[in-house]
Amino acid sequence: MATSTKIDADAAAEDSRTAGLWHRFVRSGDYFTWDRIGFACLCAGLGLTAGLVWMLAVPNTYGAPNGMLLMDYLSFWLAGSQVLSGTPELAYSPKDFSAIQAAYTGSDTVFGFFYPPTFQILQSGFALLPYKAAFASFVGLTTGLLGFACRLITGRWLLAACLIVIPACANNAFHGQNAALTAALYGFFLVGVERQKMILAGIALGLLTIKPQLGILAPVALIASWNWRAFLSASVTTLVLAGVSVAVLGIGVWHAFWLQAPVASAMMELGGVEWGKMVSVYGGLRLLGMPHLAAMVVQAAIGLGALACVWHAWRKSEAMAVRAPVLIGGTLLVTPFALSYDLTLLVVPCAFLIREGLKSGFLPYEKALLALVIVLSASTSAFAVWLNVPLAPLLPLIILWLGMRRMGQAPTLHTSATTA
Numbered sequence: 001m002a003t004s005t006k007i008d009a010d011a012a013a014e015d016s017r018t019a020g021l022w023h024r025f026v027r028s029g030d031y032f033t034w035d036r037i038g039f040a041c042l043c044a045g046l047g048l049t050a051g052l053v054w055m056l057a058v059p060n061t062y063g064a065p066n067g068m069l070l071m072d073y074l075s076f077w078l079a080g081s082q083v084l085s086g087t088p089e090l091a092y093s094p095k096d097f098s099a100i101q102a103a104y105t106g107s108d109t110v111f112g113f114f115y116p117p118t119f120q121i122l123q124s125g126f127a128l129l130p131y132k133a134a135f136a137s138f139v140g141l142t143t144g145l146l147g148f149a150c151r152l153i154t155g156r157w158l159l160a161a162c163l164i165v166i167p168a169c170a171n172n173a174f175h176g177q178n179a180a181l182t183a184a185l186y187g188f189f190l191v192g193v194e195r196q197k198m199i200l201a202g203i204a205l206g207l208l209t210i211k212p213q214l215g216i217l218a219p220v221a222l223i224a225s226w227n228w229r230a231f232l233s234a235s236v237t238t239l240v241l242a243g244v245s246v247a248v249l250g251i252g253v254w255h256a257f258w259l260q261a262p263v264a265s266a267m268m269e270l271g272g273v274e275w276g277k278m279v280s281v282y283g284g285l286r287l288l289g290m291p292h293l294a295a296m297v298v299q300a301a302i303g304l305g306a307l308a309c310v311w312h313a314w315r316k317s318e319a320m321a322v323r324a325p326v327l328i329g330g331t332l333l334v335t336p337f338a339l340s341y342d343l344t345l346l347v348v349p350c351a352f353l354i355r356e357g358l359k360s361g362f363l364p365y366e367k368a369l370l371a372l373v374i375v376l377s378a379s380t381s382a383f384a385v386w387l388n389v390p391l392a393p394l395l396p397l398i399i400l401w402l403g404m405r406r407m408g409q410a411p412t413l414h415t416s417a418t419t420a
Helices: 002-027 034-057 073-085 088-092 094-105 117-126 131-154 157-163 167-175 179-194 198-210 218-224 228-249 251-270 281-287 292-316 320-334 340-360 366-376 380-387 394-405
Strands: none
Touching (some): 073 088, 073 117, 131 157, 157 340, 167 340, 167 366, 179 228, 179 340, 198 228, 228 251, 292 394, 320 340, 320 394
16 A cells, blocks of 8 residues: 555656646746856857858868858859949859859859849949958848847847847858848838838838848738838838849849749749758648649648738737737748748747747747747758758748737736746
8 A cells, every 4th residue: 555655656746747847848938047048049159150260261172172162152242243343134144153153163063143133232342352251241240230130129239149149040141141131121120110110111121122022921011000101111212222223233134133033933843942941831842742833822822821810910919029920920931932041030020029028928838939949940951851851831830820829918927037
């Protein structure tokens, strides 16, 4: 009898410990304290800095046979160089642009340039610098802009510093990609809307047209919330940018850009860009073997669902802890062409959700889900390429759900903000 009682007591104690671990790690997220978060971010920041220094400053044979660094930023820099050379249209000729890259690197690895001429003009300024100096300047400047946007959102430089060293930001920095810039512009747009600076919000949104597929749902959000001044400001900014690019580069560059558009579509359809490196629903379905048309139909259905969520959230709520996650999560769900570094955009809704959690308390499972999104933000491609498991679309879906769940929440929630 005593033995049975002891077994029952041990079992009860084990159940209690298990429940305690679940509560601490998953439900309440009390495990994620500032000392642990700060230490992890410090390590991430040191690792990112060391990696960039090694890649850019230490002699190595990474990439091309001649030692040239083969990263995505090469296409940006060479596209900007064509502006300085007076031949900007060559960036939109796959044959000519491939030949330019091959001559520069001595490698048959080439990168396409599918961005509008407005982004090419921006890169012409960086093309005045040597390649690696331009790489470092672009990454440093755009990451700094994202840090400033996070500071405006959270009100804390420490939080901003932590957010710009998360894995997605590191992935973007190592590639020399532009996701930190687009995330910063989204941050400025959302802060402008929140602070009723609609003209400035519209300017930020207009600048975001350097990557137009990421702005598909923003007009829907503005119309749903009756933010006509921001809508008009964004429209004027877009037209002014296009006009400046025509004045500087000529109308022929835009013609070449539009002629090249089918190439980008064909690369997506035929796997020229590896489906495992894409974070869209379309890319995940193609990785699983679904044919192009069926994958596009499912992508369109998911996109319509995301559009409905954005309309509802921006129509019914003024809270940025609702609006930002739904808009940016929906943006990454609606576009079929998004790559792993684009998950850097999730930094912005994470900043709004963390700010709200620190202010009024975190919802059950919210900390754990935010931690999951942050930790996986640079490893979804590895799961997809090595294990054939497309996890990436789950991350914006989680963020969108976290935003929708906050609609109608009471101002004070059960979890103490001091444990974050």
